[in-house]
Amino acid sequence: MKNLVFAILTFLVFLSACSKQEPASFDTNQEVKVHYDTVAVDSFSAGATSVDIVRQIRMSSQKYQDSIKEAIKLQAEEKRIKDELDKENKKKQDDEKKKTDEEKKKNAAETPSTPTKTE
16 A cells, blocks of 8 residues: 555656646747946957047047136136126115215205194
């Protein structure tokens, strides 16, 4: 009886192990593209840059840095000019305000302040 149970279990294991299994469903139409974040070392490989191109990149980056510095200088100059104009405008407004205050005082001193009685 023990031999029969052992034989049946062995037969079932062989049957399940030797049965035709379906392969995992992979889409064969898709290509796996691997994205590397490294730079090619070989000068003849794809993606390698020549010495002239590297020089042009460095020159353009220096030009870019120079243009940024120039833009910062221009902005600072514009800000300085704007501040000077604001100061001048404030001075003019203060002068006008002083003149109007003096005129009011002068007019108030010239006109006698006689109270009018109302009946």
